[in-house]
Amino acid sequence: MVEEMAHPLSKYLREAMMPHIWCSGCGNGIILNCFVQAIDELQIDLNKLVVVSGIGCIGRAAGYTNVNSFHTTHGRPIAFATGVKLANPELDVVIISGDGDLFAIGGNHFIHAARRNIGVKVICANNFNYGMTGGQQGPTTPLEALTTTTPYGNIEHPFNLVHLAAASGATYVARWTTLHARRLTQSIVKLLQKEGFCFIEVVTPCPEIFGRHNKMRTGLEMMEWFKKASVVEHFSDPAKAEITSEKIVVGEFVDIEKPSYEKLLHEKIAQINTKAGELVKEYAS
Numbered sequence: 001m002v003e004e005m006a007h008p009l010s011k012y013l014r015e016a017m018m019p020h021i022w023c024s025g026c027g028n029g030i031i032l033n034c035f036v037q038a039i040d041e042l043q044i045d046l047n048k049l050v051v052v053s054g055i056g057c058i059g060r061a062a063g064y065t066n067v068n069s070f071h072t073t074h075g076r077p078i079a080f081a082t083g084v085k086l087a088n089p090e091l092d093v094v095i096i097s098g099d100g101d102l103f104a105i106g107g108n109h110f111i112h113a114a115r116r117n118i119g120v121k122v123i124c125a126n127n128f129n130y131g132m133t134g135g136q137q138g139p140t141t142p143l144e145a146l147t148t149t150t151p152y153g154n155i156e157h158p159f160n161l162v163h164l165a166a167a168s169g170a171t172y173v174a175r176w177t178t179l180h181a182r183r184l185t186q187s188i189v190k191l192l193q194k195e196g197f198c199f200i201e202v203v204t205p206c207p208e209i210f211g212r213h214n215k216m217r218t219g220l221e222m223m224e225w226f227k228k229a230s231v232v233e234h235f236s237d238p239a240k241a242e243i244t245s246e247k248i249v250v251g252e253f254v255d256i257e258k259p260s261y262e263k264l265l266h267e268k269i270a271q272i273n274t275k276a277g278e279l280v281k282e283y284a285s
Contacts, residue, residue: 012036012046014066021060025211025219027178027204028058031125034181035096036065038188050093052081054101057132057206058125061096075105078113081120089119089262092192099126100138103159107139114168117196119260123188124161124199127206135209142243146213161201163238166254171196173238173254177203177226180250187252196260203248 013036022028039049046067053062055074062069068091072080077095085093095102102110102124113120129147130136137147137154140161144153165173172194176184184202191198205211205222216222226248233241234251241249 009033009036009040012039012066013064017064020064022057023206023208025205025207025222026057027127027202027206027219028061028125030178030181031058031096031123031184031202031204032061032064034185035061035094035123035188037185038192041185041189042192044092044192048091050081050084050091052077052084052093052095052097052120054097054106055132056098056101056125056130057127058096058098058204059101075101076109077101078106078109078120078122082109082113082118085118085120086262086265089266093120094192095120095122097122097124098131099124099128099140099159099161100130103139103161103164111164111168114165114170114197114199116261117169117171117258119196119262121191121194122197122199123191124201125204126161126201127204127210129206129210131206131209135206135213140243142245145210147210148213158243160239160242162199162241162253165199165201166238169197170199170254171256171258172198172200172252174199174252175201175203175241175250177230177248177250178205179223179226179230183250190255194255195263196258203243203250 050068051062051065052070053059054072054077062071070080077097081093081095126140128141130138134148136149140158141154162173162175174187187200205219207219207222211222229248230250232251233249238253
């Protein structure tokens with residue numbers, strides 16, 4: 001009788017929640033796999049790791065990871081994560097959510113968390129549409145792309161996510177596709193070790209919804225697009241790193257050092273307490 005062997009990464013997953021809900025050809029499983037490989041490589045204490053997600057297909061990642069997790073309301077994962085990080089700065093807080101959740105209803109949370117340099121890490125699954133609710137046009141839908149709400153082609157200019165993150169003050173910014181699984185894993189390893197607000201955009205296939213409307217009916221066809229169009233341009237100008245049908249600029253764009261909000265906050269509190277103590281002694285004398 002052959003003894004069944006456990007997968008080496010199974011301890012990081014809530015196996016009782018399987019099988020997952022993601023469609024055939026979806027890239028969310030690759031993103032989750034890269035994430036758990038990264039935490040395995042770093043041997044992060046799972047008791048000190050928190051995964052937060054919002055509403056959307058990738059939002060199930062919070063339920064699938066066997067760590068402390070929040071599956072929050074639409075557009076609010078960064079708000080929840082900020083509260084967790086400020087309440088306990090010793091925790092590693094990672095947000096895994098989608099382009100619509102993070103950059104439409106949640107857009108203001110994103111830019112201000114980056115501006116403040118709050119020490120949370122954001123991994124965004126960008127599938128160019130609202131895949132869970134029917135394939136509507138979203139904030140990253142490319143120009144002229146077809147969706148259920150843009151049947152004649154999208155006329156709204158999409159966000160360039162890496163440019164937005166860099167301009168808002170993130171200390172680490174990268175973009176990969178799910179085709180670049182090994183590079184994505186190493187990027188997540190770096191993200192988890194950085195101080196401050198860090199961001200990785202992962203361009204991921206949605207063949208069942210977005211792909212079908214845009215002549216890419218399978219995950220393989222979307223991966224072939226990623227292979228053909230992707231160009232690695234490390235530390236190029238993120239303002240020029242747009243995504244088109246002909247070119248997807250990937251790589252690392254920002255990697256800088258600056259103190260996090262929570263570090264500065266606790267330093268300021270210590271200064272105030274010291275000053276208050278001095279004033280008490282002065283008045284007492």
